[in-house]
Each structure stands twice: as structure tokens, then as C-alpha cells.
Amino acid sequence: MKQNHIYNSVERLGDLLKVGARQAGAEHGLQPVHVEVLHYLSICNRYSDTPMAVTDYLGLTKGTVSQTLKVLEKKDLLVKSIDENDKRITHLKLSESGQKLVADLLPTSLFMNACAQLSPEQQSNIDSSLKLLLRALLTANNLKTFGVCKTCRYNQQTSDGNYFCGLVKQPLTSDDTQLICREHEDI
């Protein structure tokens, strides 16, 4: 029953990370979920910086996320702006202090200590194993994958070496393609 072993390890890792996030966030008056939202906003692209995207990513309800965002806005860690084309949609951008805070918090020192003990080969093995498990978990449950453009079926490379998203019909810079997207779909 390897499944149970894997489950145990993932559950425990998740707990430990939450403890680390709680410690790190507490120094700035933030809850673990706040740290996660700030983290998400620091790695998502401009099509995925909305309350609904955060909702899908964290697996919470939109009402819950709305409250969380209100707190972060009040603390001036993010700025809301209404989409030009669709006035229902709100975009969330990290403020300067928000960006600074994310850089401070992530990854937590708890985690850096651990990785320092591992060889580059071990880290690579762990990285690919985790990604494999994650993808299995997401696809098996029909959840959004939130991957980067490199692994997305909509991504096209133009003849001059630039990138183009076939879904939103927009050109993307190389930096763009490093960010995660709520519309991502595996190839």
C-alpha cells in the first residue's frame, strides 16, 4: 500500500509548510492563507490575477477568498483594478510592499534549511516526483492545472522565436511564459 505512505508524507509536509507559513506570516500579522495568496499573485500571469482564479487555485469558495482579499487590500499589499473589457472582472496586482513581503516570506526559512541539506541531484529527483504526483492529482480530479506556457497546448512559438497564446490570441514575452495560467491545459 504505497498510496498510504505517499498520503502520509504529503499530509505531513503540508502541515509543516503551514507551520512555517504561520510563523513567517505572524511577524507581519498575516494568516497562512494570506501568504499563499500573495505567493500565488507573484507567480500568476495577467489572465489569472483575479479573485476567481485565486478561488480555483486554493480550492476555497469565492466568498471566503473575497474576504481574504479585502484584508490584503486594507493592508496595502495588493491593488484592485477593474478589467477594461469586462467590468465584472477584477485584477489583483501586488503593491510594492506586497512584492517586497513575498520576497521576504518565500520560501520560508524552515524550507530553505531543508533544501540546503540535499544534493542537486536529490533536489531534481524530488522536484520531478512532486510534479508527477501533482499532475496526477489534478488531472484525476478534473482540476485546473495552473501550469506555465511551456507545458500548455495553447502555446505556439512563432518563426522569429517569440511566443503566442492560441487561446487568448495574444503574443507573449519570454517572461510571460514563466508564469502560471488558469487556462493552462496539458499538451
Next chain:
Amino acid sequence: MKQNHIYNSVERLGDLLKVGARQAGAEHGLQPVHVEVLHYLSICNRYSDTPMAVTDYLGLTKGTVSQTLKVLEKKDLLVKSIDENDKRITHLKLSESGQKLVADLLPTSLFMNACAQLSPEQQSNIDSSLKLLLRALLTANNLKTFGVCKTCRYNQQTSDGNYFCGLVKQPLTSDDTQLICREHEDI
């Protein structure tokens, strides 16, 4: 920066597991933390079934854990009993309905779906990678490892093939040695 990749994956896995635990627990009126406590009590040995051990395992405060246990006791999912030798210490045993519930809840269907997609080799790779990361995380931060006897320095094998713990000075059955222990220390 593989560390960040690993951090991202672990954080995301932890979130997804919590969502699964929330869904599974909600059907029985339980919070995620309740599911985790029940799970822990189902895999810990008789020296580790105390409120303080749960506290160390989950990384919460003893006050918080005390409340959680009170809820589980009121729901008749566990039974408290006072230690004979040290009357400060409380032992926590899953009741019959508690045991049944754990078997129902774990691992969550969310997780079983995912593992079904993976080959036995992939599962083995993931399992060992996770354990490696977990151990690094725990030892780097001086946290208790909560391992099984097989990997504990106090474990001795007697000439007749039985087991003996050099710390508590007690013989252990083969079943005992499959459970996790708060006194566990890596070899």
C-alpha cells in the same frame, strides 16, 4: 532555483489534500484538523497517543489541540484514559466508530484517483523522494521525526527474532514496530 519549484509543489499538494480532507470530513461534521488527528491516532504507538504528542506532530499549541480533542471525545470518536504511572498524562484511543471513520476517510478518494494513474515504479520513486524531503525538513529544523522502529536507533532485535526498545526498555511485537513513535530518532 529548484527550491522554489519544490516549495510550490509541496504547498499546492498540501492545499489539495486539505481540500480533500475538508470534503471527506464535512460529510461527518469534521474539520480537516479532526481528520488529521484521527489519522495520527491510527498510526501512532502506545507511547505516542497523548495530547502532547499530537501537539508535536501537528505543530500546533497544546491549548488548540486540547480543544480539538474535546470535540472528538464529545463525538465519541476517541476515549481518554489516564496513565497509571504518571497521572499527568492522558492516553487517547480511537473508539470503534473512530476506527471505522478513519478507514472510511483515508486516504481520500481525491488521492486514490491520482495514485491509480501512476505505475508502481512511479509510486516508489515518489514515496522515497517524499521521505527524503520530509526527513531533511525535520532534521534541519530540529523537529521530532515520528518514524517507525525500523529506522530508530533505540530499536534492538533479540536473538529469537523479537524486538526490544532500548529507550522504554520494553519488548515490542512486530505489529508495534510498524507504528510511529514520538521518541523516534534516526540511526
Next chain:
DNA sequence: ATTAACAGTATCGACTCGATACCAATTAAA
């Protein structure tokens, strides 16, 4: 033009969590 779907907010109750204070049993120190 009406209806349905969608993004987001407001409010409420149940619950977690840490902090603080507290009690009883055990152990260490004097």
C-alpha cells in the same frame, strides 16, 4: 427583451488558533 450565467461582495454562524492564565502531578534543587 428577457433570461441565464458569471464575477464579485456582504453577512452570518460554526469553528480554528494562539495567547494567557490556570491547575495538578512530577521532578529537581535547596
Next chain:
DNA sequence: TTTAATTGGTATCGAGTCGATACTGTTAAT
């Protein structure tokens, strides 16, 4: 052996998460 510190656990409180429900405003479908 009395006293002080330590340990395991509980009680209470306030801040905050979370889901459920109900709601507004915008866009898409018919």
C-alpha cells in the same frame, strides 16, 4: 524534606477563517 521549577493538560477569550446564503451588477444567450 520542604521548596521551586517543570511538565501535561484544561479553560477562556479575541481575532480570524471558512462555507452557506443571499445579493448586486455585468455580460452572454435566446
